[in-house]
Amino acid sequence: MRGLAVQRRRTGTIAVVSALGMTAVLGGCGLGGESGDVTLRLVAADYGDSKANSSQKYWDKLVADYESAHPGVKVDVSVYSWNDVDRKVKEMVADGDAPDMAQIGAYADYAHDDLLYSADELLSIPTQADFVSQLATAGEVDSTQYGMPFASSTRLLFYNKTLFSKAGLTPPTTWDELAEDAAALKAAGVKYPYALPLGSEEAQAETMQWLLSGGGGYTEDTGTYGINSPANIETLTWLKDDLVGKGLTGPVAPGKLNRADAFAAFANGQVGMLNGHPTLMKTAAAKGVKFGMVPMPGVDGPTKYSMGVADWMTAFKQNGHAEQIGDFLDFVYDEKNVLAFSREYDLLPVTMSASDAMSTAKQDQDLKPFLTELTGSELYPVGKVSWAEVSAAVKQRIGKAVTAGGSPSAILNGLQSTALMAESAE
Structure with a gap:
């Protein structure tokens, strides 16, 4: 059960950007279920290169696990290719039909327009504190985190x-x-x-x-x-x-x-x-x-900083549901789920707990050099519109x-x- 400190962080107005794009729910409550039931819509990007490893499979399993323990909440996930996902979300927002969550490539424009919940309005303190520090910082606008890292990589x-x-x-x-x-x-x-x-x-x-x-x-x-x-x-x-x-x-x-x-x-x-x-x-x-x-070689030796990249989870305020969004995202960012996604698509974890687990696991040794580079990486200035x-x-x-x-x-x-x-x- 969540402590009072966590609950207090989930009251009031919310504006969050994330790397796991979730689509917003139509209306305020009770969509397709008992009174009080909530349906969250998530829009996510596809990291697979075929139908066999489509991200839809990852989300279907994760959502099934979540819904089995949360009978009052349904999560409807729509997965689009990277060629389409950012445009789809932009169209939804323009039509007044923003998703609850969207896992996309950028967040700053939505944060600038005050459309997003901030991370501390949604996530439990342990979840937010677990983000890799430079990824969390890259998700900030004016020192407030709106972009929640979902996937990362370096070179x-x-x-x-x-x-x-x-x-x-x-x-x-x-x-x-x-x-x-x-x-x-x-x-x-x-x-x-x-x-x-x-x-x-x-x-x-x-x-x-x-x-x-x-x-x-x-x-x-x-x-x-x-x-x-x-x-x-x-x-x-x-x-x-x-x-x-x-x-x-x-x-x-x-x-x-x-x-x-x-x-x-x-x-x-x-x-x-x-x-x-x-x-x-x-x-x-x-x-x-x-x-x-x-x-990467530098002028006089190996470079001090490598290039890091991240994709972002965002959460839109339009439909409310801050409590339910936050609870679901806490589940999304659980160590086992972050590891499962990272291993499926050869990406780097965005949380310290999953990074620590991957750095010592025999099955992940090929990724260890990238994990090392990520700690000294610099990301695009994605906080700028x-x-x-x-x-x-x-x-x-x-x-x-x-x-x-x-x-x-x-x-x-x-x-x-x-x-x-x-x-x-x-």
Whole structure:
């Protein structure tokens, strides 16, 4: 039974953003059941790559377990692909039919419009305190957490052990070593010595990993945008001159190479090195590729910070149901449920309890390097409403910065102007 302290946190107005999107219930109470029954609607993203491992299966089992112990609450889950889920939720909100919960890719715009419950209005104190600290912080707007992390990941430098062995190479720890290894791989006939996906699919991720490795990033320590910082200009200039300009990134221009294509090429044995997340392990292993993973090289050694990413659970205020939403989310974030989801989809847990369990479990040893990196990761500035526009601009323009006639400083100055204009419009 919940203590009084927890109950008090669940009274009053609520505004929460989460990574497990749950759809809102129509009306106030008694939908399809006895008087007093509540139906919560959850909209969630699909992390599966086939019908066999669709996220719908995960949610169906979790909901069945929850409902069996909570006869007065029903949870109706709708799962959409990542191509559709954010748009679906936006349409529901615009139509005045917000879901109770939505597990989606962003939360800041809804929080800005005062549509969400805050995490401390919903969750028990132990649940909220269990979030990995940097993920919880990334879910904040004006020091209040609206985005609840649901799934997380980070990046490591993957390298093809077979290709490295044939060329007599060891994994790089610095940029210069990476360039030297790439040159040796090129001389050995490797198609993509270093795959640099700066295409429109996910250029913002590859860009951020490189900016961090050069001591920069999208924002300054104060949280303000610093896209055109001297460190960032130096990083892109090095990429342009020392990798792309020397033909070390393969036959496809970085601005035309998407992450999915780069991963597929790695799994086909055509890539010497690239930045990858945990799901690449399974894809590469299935194709028989022997690979290793090391921290991203930096200017003088391994990078201090890696890029972390998270998807978010949000909870909308429109239909009320704060008490029921909070109770259900406490169940969602129980250690066994977080572990089950993370293991099913090769993602990193968003809670400390599940992370600790995974770090010591024999079955999860392949993920341990990513868990280590997550503790020193930096996430996109997702608490800014402007980030969506900035991210889209990066995808469209950043590839041009490393072309033969490109200007890293001009591209980054333009992106900084876009960011500042977008932020001033919030």
